[in-house]
Amino acid sequence: MIPAAAIKELLRILGPERLIRDPAGMSAYGHDATEIQALPDAVAFPQNSPEISAILRLANRTPFFVIPRGAGTGKTGGAVPVHGGLVLSLERLNRIIEIDADNLIARVEPGVITAHLQEAVERLGLFYPPDPASLNVSTLGGNVAECAGGLRAVKYGVTRDYILGLKVVLPTGELIDTGVRTAKGVVGYDLTRLIIGSEGTLAIITEITLRLLPKPANKKTMLAYFPEVTAAVAMVAEIIRQRVIPTTLELMDRLCLECVQAETGLVIPQDAKAVLLIEVDGEESMTALETAKIRGLCAQGGALVFQAAMDPEEAEKMWAARRNVSETIGRLAPNKMSEDIVVPRSRMAELISFLEALGRAHGLAIPCFGHAGDGNIHVNIMYDKQKPAQTRAALLLVEALFRKVLEMQGTISGEHGIGLTKAPYLSLELSPPALELMARLKKSFDPNGILNPGKIFVKEPEPKSAEF
Numbered sequence: 471m472i473p474a475a476a477i478k479e480l481l482r483i484l485g486p487e488r489l490i491r492d493p494a495g496m497s498a499y500g501h502d503a504t505e506i507q508a509l510p511d512a513v514a515f516p517q518n519s520p521e522i523s524a525i526l527r528l529a530n531r532t533p534f535f536v537i538p539r540g541a542g543t544g545k546t547g548g549a550v551p552v553h554g555g556l557v558l559s560l561e562r563l564n565r566i567i568e569i570d571a572d573n574l575i576a577r578v579e580p581g582v583i584t585a586h587l588q589e590a591v592e593r594l595g596l597f598y599p600p601d602p603a604s605l606n607v608s609t610l611g612g613n614v615a616e617c618a619g620g621l622r623a624v625k626y627g628v629t630r631d632y633i634l635g636l637k638v639v640l641p642t643g644e645l646i647d648t649g650v651r652t653a654k655g656v657v658g659y660d661l662t663r664l665i666i667g668s669e670g671t672l673a674i675i676t677e678i679t680l681r682l683l684p685k686p687a688n689k690k691t692m693l694a695y696f697p698e699v700t701a702a703v704a705m706v707a708e709i710i711r712q713r714v715i716p717t718t719l720e721l722m723d724r725l726c727l728e729c730v731q732a733e734t735g736l737v738i739p740q741d742a743k744a745v746l747l748i749e750v751d752g753e754e755s756m757t758a759l760e761t762a763k764i765r766g767l768c769a770q771g772g773a774l775v776f777q778a779a780m781d782p783e784e785a786e787k788m789w790a791a792r793r794n795v796s797e798t799i800g801r802l803a804p805n806k807m808s809e810d811i812v813v814p815r816s817r818m819a820e821l822i823s824f825l826e827a828l829g830r831a832h833g834l835a836i837p838c839f840g841h842a843g844d845g846n847i848h849v850n851i852m853y854d855k856q857k858p859a860q861t862r863a864a865l866l867l868v869e870a871l872f873r874k875v876l877e878m879q880g881t882i883s884g885e886h887g888i889g890l891t892k893a894p895y896l897s898l899e900l901s902p903p904a905l906e907l908m909a910r911l912k913k914s915f916d917p918n919g920i921l922n923p924g925k926i927f928v929k930e931p932e933p934k935s936a937e938f
Contacts, residue, residue: 472511472556476532480514480556483524488515488562499557502544505805506890510537510551517562519637519645519676525558526674527643529920536641537922538670540580540612543604545808546889548616548669552924560611563676566590574682575634575651580611580675587680597685599626601718602885603793611675617667619885621718621792624843625751626683628885630666637677638665641916651679664911669887670922672915686751689717690761691785694768695742695775699723699826699838702744703818705771706842709748710815712767714760719843720747720792723822726837729798730791739774746842747792749785795839796848802835803852807864807891809871812846813880824874825849832863846884872898888926896926 472480480489490496490513501507511534516522529536535555542549551557564581571594578587584605588598601620602608608618614636619628635649649655649662665673696702699721706719722730724743731738738745746768750760761778768776779785799806813821822838829836840848851867853860872882872895882899883892897905909927 472534476528479528483521484514502542502549504547506547506550508550508552510557511554513557513559515559515562519639522639522674523643523645526641530918533918533920535923536920538674540609541607543608545886546891548887548889548925576680576682578610578678582610584608584610584613591682592685595685597683600629610678614666614675614678615670616887623841624719625715625717632681633666634681635679636662636665636675638673638675640673641921669925671925688754688757689749689751690757691779691788692748693777693788694746694773695739696744696773697741699744699822700819701772702746707815708767714763716748717751718749721842722795722839723837725835726795726839729801730795733798736791742774799837799850803854805853805855807851807868809849810884810886811875811880811882812884813875813878815845817878828867834863893926893928
């Protein structure tokens with residue numbers, strides 16, 4: 471509970487129109503894309519770094535928890551105020567401050583929606599590659615906090631590959647700049663990379679300096695249907711083995727296809743059990759050459775149907791099925807546990823076979839889709855939480871999946887982070903000395919434990935008061 475004196479000071483800092491305290495207004499800020507819900511004590515809407523600094527200094531003195539929040543599209547509960555406190559919404563820090571075409575950089579505030587930046591730079595012939603499926607809703611600050619990946623990661627990498635520098639407010643209220651505006655810079659420790667992916671536990675981001683690229687001249691989109699998922703994932707490895715690096719290389723399995731077909735009416739070959747959605751970009755001559763090469767490889771690999779989009783409208787119809795698959799698989803069961811594991815590309819077929827056997831053994835549907843080009847598969851364990859036996863089985867499947875992935879030299883999270891839902895499994899992947907070092911880093915940044923408690927580490931810190 472935030473004491474009355476602290477509420478009074480928050481009102482002085484923000485004004486009454488930027489501090490919500492009624493339960494109805496706060497409920498929208500008590501959850502993310504998970505089913506976890508927790509009501510905060512208040513929601514604040516700061517507009518600049520000095521206001522955030524003042525709030526954090528107050529939180530340390532009082533004390534109370536502060537939970538930074540972007541658009542709430544996270545899938546591991548990272549923005550859920552599980553211990554109450556003040557949700558700090560960054561939605562009003564939403565300016566594109568600068569686009570510097572000469573130096574290929576942009577400066578933005580954290581509340582800028584990802585798609586809005588992409589549209590702004592593309593009008594100038596530039597390109598911001600990170601492309602999470604939630605790009606029309608998710609914010610760049612949230613993308614940085616989670617190190618979002620997305621559909622184009624196979625060729626272009628993930629969010630951290632495009633962050634040159636940050637302005638942040640530390641949990642103790644100090645404002646610092648990290649990183650550079652230049653292509654090179656090795657002065658001191660790389661605090662920028664440390665904060666990227668830290669899930670709002672180390673600092674609050676107030677400005678981001680991004681690296682841009684020239685916009686590719688052309689792109690081609692293709693669909694290839696296969697009679698087995700294993701044949702589709704084998705084709706992923708073969709395409710890259712043949713020195714073609716697509717912009718995107720996405721997979722949907724049979725269960726996903728059935729749901730997409732039921733929802734959208736997409737025409738799917740009768741015997742298809744998997745589809746690859748492939749896109750290449752670059753100069754027109756190069757995309758034509760790569761499209762022809764991929765067509766030939768798919769034919770050799772047993773594709774039932776290969777289809778190349780004739781125009782942007784047809785390509786967008788292909789993409790619509792992929793972007794909506796996470797919602798359409800809700801037809802299979804009322805609830806799902808969605809895991810974003812990553813394995814080496816060469817072992818994806820082994821993983822798919824393991825999941826098919828696991829699903830049969832426990833009687834649960836496990837549709838899979840995702841970024842097959844970089845081995846990042848979204849595994850969805852479908853269940854009904856009203857049936858305790860199914861919930862128990864789903865939890866058993868999650869741990870079995872994680873253990874298998876680590877045995878295959880993969881990782882339990884490619885882009886969703888740890889947050890709440892994966893915190894119990896962190897020690898499966900990280901050693902005790904590594905976890906202890908992370909805890910010491912957290913303590914160094916946040917000595918009083920006020921920033922985003924209960925995330926990543928299972929043992930939650932207790933807030934302590936201090937004068938700053």
